[in-house]
Amino acid sequence: MAASPMEQFEVVPLIPLHLGGVDISFTNQALWMCIVVVATSLFMTLPLMRARLVPTRMQSMAELSYQFVADMLNMTSGSDGLKFFPLIFTVFMFILMSNFFGLIPGSFTVTSQIAVTFALTALVILTVIVTGFARHGFGFLKLFVLDAPIYIAAPMALLEFLAFCARPISLSLRLFANMLAGHTMLVVMAGFVVALIGTGGVLSALSIAPMLLIIGLGALEILVAFLQAYVFAILSCIYLNEALHLHEHH
Amino acid sequence: MRALGERINEVRQREESHKVRPPYTPLGIAGRFGTEILGAVIAGAAIGWGLDWVFGTRPVFILVMFMFGAAAGILNVFRAAKEINERMMKDQAGKPMPPAVADDEDD
Secondary structure, three states, rough: OOOOOOOOOOOOEEOEEOOEEEEOOEEEEHHHHHHHHHHHHHHHHHHHHOOOOOOOHHHHHHHHHHHHHHHHHHHHHHHHHHHHHHHHHHHHHHHHHHHHHOOOOOOOOOOHHHHHHHHHHHHHHHHHHHHHHHHHHHHHHHHHOOOOOOOHHHHHHHHHHHHHHHHHHHHHHHHHHHHHHHHHHHHHHHHHHHHHHHHOOOHHOOHHHHHHHHHHHHHHHHHHHHHHHEEEEEEHHHHHHHHHHHHHOO | OOOHHHHHHHHHHHHOOOOOOOOOOOHHHHHHHHHHHHHHHHHHHHHHHHHHHOOOOOHHHHHHHHHHHHHHHHHHHHHHHHHHHHHHHHHHHHOOOOOOOOOOOOO
């Protein structure tokens, strides 16, 4: 197979557009983001248009995902955090749907671009910072201060600050790396199948091994797609909870 | 009517005890720790690089902050491990974690 495993992550402009020297071309990335957003909106609204007391299958799925995020938020940050339900729910559904859409052969995985994951993370972290300062004023900075003698508290404050700065990086990196690695692995395995068949003779019979592996990896990828959306959402909840309640480290 | 309310509460509590939560796979935990350290090191190095750029002290801050970043990464991993531990205990017992056992060593 001529296709390199990284080719699937290439952003190509579909409709070239330039506005005042800025490249705002409509890319495959933008196309799939639109598809994901429209699909998610339809998934959440259509079954509820004619909501019934005894839900249909689709209505039940929409309600379950709502309940799932509401429970998660309630569990981590209490009823206080429910104010942020729209944000968390949107982020969760967007990542979940992008991950699932990315598993369709021939599609484009939106969340395998670090620009996308970092933008989502920036949204969450900025919300955390603004909430923290709005809630506690400069008392929010107590988050970095340890209850200890000054010679311990001073370096620890630096450490806490760095640990705080690391959050957006690790949060965006995790989602990005997981999607990138999974999809690359699938294509590499698929390349093995083609290469083995191409050799002919006994070796082509061996191509069944990577093929079986692809099935296993595919199943794993479905789990990872859900798990990463969940991890992203729950970590956002935990960070929001800290901003709300100035969680004490101990 | 009251009986119905009691039954609803009962069902709710039963649901509460085994709520659907995705499991922690070893791979997931490894990935979590890895990115946690990597993120902190990148943050530290980037801040050090920025400070060097501002003060014109090329190798000083980037070295120091790299080390601090690594330490902050360990701190984050430590916290992540604690959080995962708590969750696993909760999931295994199916009920809130019991209070920590008192230290019974004579020291």
